[in-house]
Amino acid sequence: MRFEVSQVLDAIERRLGTDPALAAGVLDVAEMMYCADLDGGAGRPANLLRLGLVIDALARQVGEEQVIAYCVVDKSLLSNQDLTSNERMVMRRWADDGLVEVIQGAAPRVVEVSELTGLPVISRALPSTWAPIPGAGGAAMNPRNSIPHGPSQTGQRMMSRWWHCPDPECGGFGPLRRSTGQPIPRLRGGQPGCPRHDAPLQDTGPRAPQQVLAVRVDGLIRTRFVVTAAAPVVVGRAPEGGGLMLGQWLGEEARAKVSRSHVSLSLTQQGITVTDLSMNGTTVKLGGAADGELVLTKGAHRVLGASDLVELFPGVEFGRLGALSSTRQLDGSVVAEAPTMIFRPN
Ligand SMILES: [Zn+2]
Structure with a gap:
């Protein structure tokens, strides 16, 4: 059973990313993992695999097989006792690899990421483009507000520069991320900062268009x-x-x-x-x-x-992007292989 869970978590991992250019939406992981109704409400109060159900629903909504979700993880989740130790460990690894963003206060950050980048918000609790609801195959997206009209001017300015975090272990703004884009800095008092390390970021030059x-x-x-x-x-x-x-x-x-x-x-x-x-x-x-x-x-x-x-x-x-769309229904799924038993209480 552990083995199957880790396979599903690996599949979810391939749908995570913090480059706004490649992502189709932004979400608060804590909110999604407590949406017990997505798997019938019989399982644990919190389950990281529900993130997979939501990403599947996002893929179907936007018609992109290898859809990428910009996931914001509240710092408290890394020690949340509703999760298994394996789930906490996997999330810490995702954060270290820069696949998700860790911050104290995930919900306001989701709103900020959306305003700066133009990414649609996926949420029930926040003003959002789509709210995940129980649906065929686990979850579906209930449309709420229209898709944002692209990044703000401040967001565009920040995304045209490379940023560097003083923390040498930084997964988001470290030296190794250069070829694949960067997350969007947080703004505090008008200053770009690292969401995870709460430190001012250094502007290291222009990014190529x-x-x-x-x-x-x-x-x-x-x-x-x-x-x-x-x-x-x-x-x-x-x-x-x-x-x-x-x-x-x-x-x-x-x-x-x-x-x-x-x-x-x-x-x-x-x-x-x-x-x-x-x-x-x-x-x-x-x-x-x-x-x-x-x-x-x-x-x-x-x-x-x-x-x-x-x-x-x-x-x-x-x-x-935008000049072509899927012309048939998506049938793939990141949690398709997951037997329903992994959502039951353990
Ligand atoms: Zn950092």
Whole structure:
């Protein structure tokens, strides 16, 4: 039974992140883990696995298979006796790895993160975009308010800089987080600070501009990814030297036709440029195909329009986040493998 619980916690772990560009919503972990009605109310008062039910509901709501949730953990949870010692240990590890944010006073922080970044709030207790309710497969999202209109000006300014925490162990603003974005600093008296260490952050320079894109394979948004002006990103079946690897989502025919390194994306002042690197070429669907298509062959490049989609093989495509959406229901789940017994009292 322990083994199954830890598998589900590992699956939840892959849906956590504090880069606002990649997250689809922000939530207070303490609130979610006490929502006993999500699993029928028969289990323990608090259960960290309920976070998985809420993340599943978020994935279905926004139609993103590998949805990421920006999770705020109240410091008191790290010693909360309603949780198992394993759950407390796992949360401490998530915090150390910068996958969740730890702060004294999680609820007001969720509101602050949303105001600064434009992320929708997932909550019953706070003013929110969605409130988790019992539903098919565990939880569903009850729509409340509209999605925020993007980040505030202060938030935009802070997200255009790199920040450094004086604590050498800091998971959020330490030296190792540079390639994958950063959490949003907290503001106290107008000064950016580290949520966990309650220390002023040092501004260490400008961040390269970035654009967020999404990959759709066979009608489902699979993941988001970021292209920055700092370095090109290669997209393909299995790009050598890193990049966005699509292989896991490709069927047999697509695997044969999508090159290991299929296209390269770069961000310049002109916008996102796509350069074909492939054997079989790349189709650019202008305006999402409304304005026709053109085919790029090896070495050819094209600046993408706001709603253009790039197709590597029929059904394997990407574009700016918001330019494409899932065209069928999500069936995957982070807690799907969890037997119902893990929610019963122990
Ligand atoms: Zn810190």
